[in-house]
Amino acid sequence: MSDQNVLSRRRALKILGGAPMLPLGAAAASLVGGMTAMEAAFAAPRRKAGAAFASATFTGMAAPTLDNPAAMATTTVGSSLKVSYADGTEQTYTLAYQPFFVTGDLVPDGKGNRVLAGGYYDIQNRPILDDSVPGKSRPFYSDAPDGSSLLTLRNAKVRGVKGNTVFAVVQFEYTSRDQADAEMHGMLPSPIAVLTLDQDPKTGKLSLVQYHNVDTSGVNGLWITCGASLSPWNTHLSSEEYEPDAARAATDKKLRGFSQHLYGDASRANPYNYGHLPEVTVHPDGTGSIRKHYCMGRISHELVQVMPDERTVLMGDDATNGGLFMFVADRARDLSAGKLYVAKWQQTSGTGPGAATLSWIPLGSATSDEIRKLVDGGVKIDDIMEVQFKDPEDAAYTRILFDGKPNWVKLKPGQEKAAAFLETHRYAALVGGSLGFTKMEGTTVNIADRKAYSAISRIESSMLAGHAANAGDIRVEGPYSGAVYELNLRDAQTDRAGARIDSEWVPVDMAPVPALVSEDLGGGFKKAQDALGNYANPDKVATPDNLKFSESLRTLFIGEDSNTHVNNFLWAYNVDTKQLARVLSCPAGAESTGLHAVDEIHGWTYIMSNFQHAGDWEKGLHDKVRAKLDPLVRAKYKDRFGAAVGYLTATPTALRLGKRA
Numbered sequence: 001m002s003d004q005n006v007l008s009r010r011r012a013l014k015i016l017g018g019a020p021m022l023p024l025g026a027a028a029a030s031l032v033g034g035m036t037a038m039e040a041a042f043a044a045p046r047r048k049a050g051a052a053f054a055s056a057t058f059t060g061m062a063a064p065t066l067d068n069p070a071a072m073a074t075t076t077v078g079s080s081l082k083v084s085y086a087d088g089t090e091q092t093y094t095l096a097y098q099p100f101f102v103t104g105d106l107v108p109d110g111k112g113n114r115v116l117a118g119g120y121y122d123i124q125n126r127p128i129l130d131d132s133v134p135g136k137s138r139p140f141y142s143d144a145p146d147g148s149s150l151l152t153l154r155n156a157k158v159r160g161v162k163g164n165t166v167f168a169v170v171q172f173e174y175t176s177r178d179q180a181d182a183e184m185h186g187m188l189p190s191p192i193a194v195l196t197l198d199q200d201p202k203t204g205k206l207s208l209v210q211y212h213n214v215d216t217s218g219v220n221g222l223w224i225t226c227g228a229s230l231s232p233w234n235t236h237l238s239s240e241e242y243e244p245d246a247a248r249a250a251t252d253k254k255l256r257g258f259s260q261h262l263y264g265d266a267s268r269a270n271p272y273n274y275g276h277l278p279e280v281t282v283h284p285d286g287t288g289s290i291r292k293h294y295c296m297g298r299i300s301h302e303l304v305q306v307m308p309d310e311r312t313v314l315m316g317d318d319a320t321n322g323g324l325f326m327f328v329a330d331r332a333r334d335l336s337a338g339k340l341y342v343a344k345w346q347q348t349s350g351t352g353p354g355a356a357t358l359s360w361i362p363l364g365s366a367t368s369d370e371i372r373k374l375v376d377g378g379v380k381i382d383d384i385m386e387v388q389f390k391d392p393e394d395a396a397y398t399r400i401l402f403d404g405k406p407n408w409v410k411l412k413p414g415q416e417k418a419a420a421f422l423e424t425h426r427y428a429a430l431v432g433g434s435l436g437f438t439k440m441e442g443t444t445v446n447i448a449d450r451k452a453y454s455a456i457s458r459i460e461s462s463m464l465a466g467h468a469a470n471a472g473d474i475r476v477e478g479p480y481s482g483a484v485y486e487l488n489l490r491d492a493q494t495d496r497a498g499a500r501i502d503s504e505w506v507p508v509d510m511a512p513v514p515a516l517v518s519e520d521l522g523g524g525f526k527k528a529q530d531a532l533g534n535y536a537n538p539d540k541v542a543t544p545d546n547l548k549f550s551e552s553l554r555t556l557f558i559g560e561d562s563n564t565h566v567n568n569f570l571w572a573y574n575v576d577t578k579q580l581a582r583v584l585s586c587p588a589g590a591e592s593t594g595l596h597a598v599d600e601i602h603g604w605t606y607i608m609s610n611f612q613h614a615g616d617w618e619k620g621l622h623d624k625v626r627a628k629l630d631p632l633v634r635a636k637y638k639d640r641f642g643a644a645v646g647y648l649t650a651t652p653t654a655l656r657l658g659k660r661a
Contacts, residue, residue, distance in 0.1 A: 051085035052661035056553045058082075058572040060581030063538045066625060072567055072588045073632035075099075075611065075644060079572075079583040086661035093655055095583060097609070099646035100195060100208045103172070104141045104638045110159060110196065110210030110286060117645070118142035118172050120188050120261070123217050128188060128261050132180035140188060142172035143643045144612035147228020147303065148594040149236040150647075151282060152601055158286040160209040164199035164602045167282045168206075169236035170594065170645050171225040176613050187257035189221035192238065192278075195645075196286035204604035204654025206647065214280060214288040221262045223274035226318065227303025227442055227546055230596065232310045233333040236280040238290075239301040241318045243275025245403070246381040246423070272375040272422050277301055279335065293335045294371035296327045297363070297424040303442040303546065305452065307489070307505035311338070314443050314452055314487075314507065320404040321462045321469060322437040323428050324454070324510075326360060328503045337367040340420060342433035344496060345473045345510070353459055353483040354476030355511035360495045361433050364420040371421045384418045385426065386410040400429035401436075404461055404469040429471070432496075436462045436474035439482070442547030442595070444556070445489075445505075446575060452487040452507055455544035457561055459483065460525070480525035481518035481535075481542040481564045484556070485510050515580050516558065516573060518542040526564070526620065533624040536564035541571055541580070546595035548607075552657055553599070557607060559592030563618055566625055568592045570609055570648070583607075584648055587614035587637065588629050589622060594645065605655035607648040615640040 061078030064071035081093045101107050103118030118141040120128040127139040149169045156165040171192040174185050196210035216222050223240040231237050244255040249271045259269030275298035280290050296304075302316035310332040315325040324345075329338035341360040349355040381387065388397060388408040397408040402425055409426055411419055419427040429435040439457035446453070459482055461467050465475035491504035519537040522528025526535045536542035546559035554576050560568040570584035570592050586592050594610030615633035617626050634640055649655065 051087045051089055052659055053083060053552070053657045054086045054661045055084045056081055056555070056657070057084075057574065057577070057579070058555070058581035058583055060583060061585070063569070063582065064567060064585050065532060066628060069628050069632060071585070072625065073629045074587050074636055076585040077583065077648065079581060081650070081655065083657060085658070093650035096649055096651040097584065097646060098205070098649050099644040100168075100197070100206070102637060102642040102644050103143060103145060104642045107208060107211040109212065115211055115213065116141050117211060118145060118191065119213070120175070120191055121213060122189070122264070123221065123262050125215060125217065130178050132178040132182060136179060138179070140175055140178075141641070142175045142191065143614075143641050144173040144175065144593075145170055145610040145643055145645045146173040146226050146593040146612065147171050147238060148596050148608045148610060148645070149228060149230040150596055150598045150601065150606060150608055151230060151234050153234070153282065153284050156284045158196045158210055161196065161198045163201045166197040166199045166206060166601055167286065168195040168197055168608070169193070169228070169280050169282060169288065170195060170610070171222075171228060171238055173226050173593075173612065174224055176616065186224050186242065186254040187261060189216065189258060189262045190223065190225040192216065192222060192225060192280060192290070194280075194282050194286055194288040199602060199604070201602065203652070204649070204656065206606070210286045212287050214290055216290055219278060219290055219292045220269070220273040222278060223258065225278070226301070227316070229303060229305055231279070231306050232308070236282070237304055237306070238278040238280060239303065240275050240278065241300040241302055243298050243300060244271040246271040247387045270375060272298070272379065275299060275301065277304065277335065292368070294368040294375070295337060295340070295366040295421060296335065297325050297340050298422050299323070299325060299424050302440065305443045305445050307445060307503070308447055309503060309505055312503040312505045314445075316440045316443045316454060317437065318439050318441055318457075319425070320438050321401045321425065321429070321435045321471065322440050323425070323433050323435045324358070324437065324440065324507075326506070328501065336369070339365040341495065341501070342428040343507070344432065345434035345436070347473065347475060350465060350475050350477065352477055352479070353456070353485070353512040353517055354474065355509070357509045358487070358507050360493070360501060360506065361428075361431055362495045362497055362499065363424070363428060363431065364417050366417055366421050374418055374422070379418060379422070381423065383412065384415045384423055385412055387426070398430055400426060401462065401469055401471045402426055402429065434471070434473040436471040438463050441545045441561070444547045444549045446549050446556070447551060449575070450489045452489055453513070453547050453549065453556055454485045454487060454510070455482065455547050455558070456485065457482045457543045457545050478524070479518050479520045481520050481562070482544055483512040483518060484516035484541070484544050484547065484558060486513050513573075515578055516541050516544065518564075520564065533566050533621055534564065535621065536562070538565060545591070546593060548595045548597040550597040550599055552605070552660060553597070555597070557595055557597050559595045559609070561591040563621060566622060568611075570595070584609060586611040587633055588625060589616040589618070589633070590614040590643070600657070603656055605657050609648050610643065610645045612643045614643060
């Protein structure tokens with residue numbers, strides 16, 4: 001043992017000598033970099049009160065295996081976080097997962113009643129019932145919680161809170177199936193809830209006090225709410241992905257099912273009311289209200305990121321033949337009016353995930369009110385443009401690619417604005433935007449370095465050179481299991497029409513982060529598997545989805561939505577050290593969702609994390625584990641109808657970083 005280690009042990013003993021000792025079993029149970037937590041405490045100087053926070057390093061966990069099937073069947077955390085301080089001291093936290101509830105639980109509504117977590121409601125706010133099995137009618141509830149935000153209000157006051165009042169907004173993307181195992185994706189109006197949480201000032205623990213279901217009837221219900229973000233002005237920015245195609249609305253089984261459950265009328269839902277950006281405002285009493293912004297493009301909104309100017313919004317687009325979109329609001333903290341742009345990809349490399357410089361095509365300016373007025377006035381797609389699905393052999397039509405297939409479109413005179421904001425995918429392709437991305441998911445920003453990050457969950461079809469869905473601009477190789485791209489943000493940019501873009505946060509290029517490019521086993525989609533069944537290297541990110549950046553931790557968090565990993569993981573990537581650490585494993589078959597990195601609330605740090613559809617067994621991928629894991633998942637998560645909403649924290653107390661040096 002070195003002299004330094006002897007001194008470190010003596011210093012730790014001196015500190016611990018005057019403090020109550022933790023049970024040895026609890027300390028020995030967690031490994032920190034090959035040591036128990038107790039050994040780690042002896043190995044490094046301990047933090048002094050008031051010392052400034054300097055840096056943080058995650059120590060990752062191994063992927064669970066069938067040697068421990070219980071770990072594969074639930075949310076498992078075996079990681080730690082070492083925090084270094086400016087005075088040379090350190091503190092190591094053992095990480096843990098803390099759920100608020102599993103969907104389907106009965107939780108308090110703050111009025112003395114218990115309500116169903118993740119429950120669905122129709123346009124009159126009545127529970128929607130699952131009558132698929134005779135004699136077993138029950139309310140529907142979601143197995144797919146997704147986007148979440150954690151926030152505080154200065155004047156908050158909710159009965160039952162004993163410590164600090166904290167709010168979380170949680171949205172529920174869909175439910176996978178009914179009791180008779182029929183497909184239900186998108187067939188129900190997505191619920192969204194405000195949780196009032198009691199924060200223990202001594203430990204940082206968050207406990208559920210009140211669950212409030214937000215009334216969405218005023219915005220015609222919500223359509224497939226996926227990723228979300230917290231705005232700089234403290235509102236929850238939701239999403240509506242996979243917008244229904246107005247050209248096929250009459251025969252759209254999903255839209256008709258949605259309409260039947262929401263309105264009791266399969267033909268009532270207007271496709272133009274969906275695919276927008278909903279914004280939730282939390283009130284001091286723990287309730288919430290919602291509005292939709294119709295002026296930010298009707299696309300497959302996934303997870304948007306507002307830049308520090310509080311006007312510029314970078315938007316993911318989870319689609320085939322999707323685009324990278326940007327919105328610049330007319331006024332700060334107000335998304336109800338502004339200008340919409342689509343990116344032009346000018347490829348500089350076609351190797352692997354590819355790289356490009358970016359320029360921006362203006363699509364138009366609008367207010368939310370004027371576009372909603374068009375929708376409420378009954379505008380139809382035939383009023384905006386003519387769409388053919390077979391070549392009309394007419395030069396007046398332009399061939400574009402939409403959702404992986406060719407369309408021939410002809411814009412009606414004077415309908416540019418309606419087309420830009422209601423038929424955004426078709427119009428953006430028509431005016432030359434690079435509509436070739438696939439599954440562009442989470443987007444986040446690193447303010448200090450002026451960089452954005454965007455996840456392409458799967459690099460396939462329209463991104464691949466030579467594919468029938470390829471529109472020509474993006475011509476890359478893969479990998480199928482995706483990559484995270486870095487985008488440099490600059491000011492003083494002009495659009496392709498030569499006009500100044502009124503933003504200092506414009507993406508000018510796009511290239512993959514080397515450590516965050518997936519590795520398909522066998523060199524391609526499902527060409528080889530390891531002993532557990534993984535099609536992609538389990539020690540690398542695969543199919544990245546949720547992204548959030550922590551300015552304090554200098555860490556990019558990545559949640560997976562993988563059909564190439566047996567278990568999906570939550571990763572932490574330090575942008576300075578380039579170190580990647582697996583920090584959490586979701587139940588097998590589940591997707592990592594609800595990611596929100598919270599630098600500080602009343603001194604405590606949290607990483608919000610949910611999962612959805614545990615035990616969603618995919619043929620081939622889960623063949624080697626299903627028999628052993630299926631009964632465990634069913635027993636823990638309500639026969640696979642339930643999913644957890646919660647957060648990554650530390651034990652026995654939450655993370656407390658202190659002020660940055």
